[in-house]
Amino acid sequence: MDISQIEEIHGANHHKRSDIHTLPHSPDLPVYVPMVGINYCAPTYKNIREKAAITVLGYVINGHGEIQVNAEKQRLGKGDAFILRKDSRHEVTALSDSNEPWTYYWYNVHGNSLPLLETFHLLHTSFIPNCGIGHLFLEGFEAAKLRSEGLHEQTTFILSCAEIMLALQHRLRQDSDYFSPVMSRMKLYLDRLVGEDFRSDDFSRHMGLSFKQLSRIFKQHAGSTIYQYVLTRKIDMAKMMLSDTEMAVGDIAVHLGYDDPQYFSNLFKHKTGMSPTAYRQNAKSM
The missing domain is CATH 1.10.10.60 (Homeodomain-like)
Structure with a gap:
């Protein structure tokens, strides 16, 4: 996901192929996106960050994998989105039971990203199933290929991240409306x-x-x-x-x-x- 030299890939045979685009940025910006890309993961791929300095927004294109943010673990498939938040332990693993390589878009968000997640009520959300927002990631990925000069592009990508987060928040609200009767029954039983x-x-x-x-x-x-x-x-x-x-x-x-x-x-x-x-x-x- 993040291909900076400080990232450690654990294990000898954990491989991936990536299509990565870097973006002009200034570390003085409160939030910025220096890289976006697509990972094509071999079944043996595993990536661990013990305490991540970045937030990652991701969307699964094909195949199956597993993410873990601190103690919370989720299996992901096509159409699922995920958020690996800053200052947490990240573990990303491809699953060998998939017929297709685990393939996903990712945006690396640097800087003060946690308040941005909190704004959209996503700070404690790591997994959004069947959210259908692949087109938003694709739009950003295609824009990164053009790579215009200057920091104007950063404005575009921060707005893209905000649009993605807004769509994820909307999806969670839709799920909440649909599942609220189930939640009421659960609490009645548990109480x-x-x-x-x-x-x-x-x-x-x-x-x-x-x-x-x-x-x-x-x-x-x-x-x-x-x-x-x-x-x-x-x-x-x-x-x-x-x-x-x-x-x-x-x-x-x-x-x-x-x-x-x-x-x-x-x-x-x-x-x-x-x-x-x-x-x-x-x-x-x-």
Whole structure:
């Protein structure tokens, strides 16, 4: 993706062929796009940036690959867009189960790109499926081939990035409108689980969708994983019970579905910074 000399390609046999165009730019600009291109990846291709200094906007033309931004991992196919945000760990991997080389457009965005992502509510989004905006990437790529002199071209590409981000934001809103009934059903189911164990198989069967689909929908709407949501609900309920009842900590643990009171106490302290007993004492003193 970024072909600068400081980029490290991990592994001996990880190959790609790239069609790259560099653009006139000034590092004094707050945001700029020095390079755009297309990668044609061999099945063995892997690229890792431990802490990326750039944001990458990408769009899959053919084949399948996988991206990982910090702990979030996604498989991508034709028509999917992705965002590898600055100051995160990026891992990009071609998948060998594809009949076609994994091929994708990319824009490398340097400078202060995170506020730009935040403007379009994309700061925590790394994957936008079936977004159908390949023509926007193609327009920018074709414009880069002409490469006019001067910094006017940078203005064109920053506007191109903004147009892409606006289209991605619009797509996410469309998905939100379509999936909102699903999200409501998910939350209704999960909110009833406060005193029970969460089982992904039961959840998927109840919802009629795969757990992977449900997880993606939930993350796009709620900004957290399903497991994080369930845990947060249990911790919030524990706080209420500690503040408003005289139930023993062990009984609260059992009520919330934890057979081991010590495990519950350790988990509560990890999430809140204090033990259940200390939390209760602090709540009563307020």
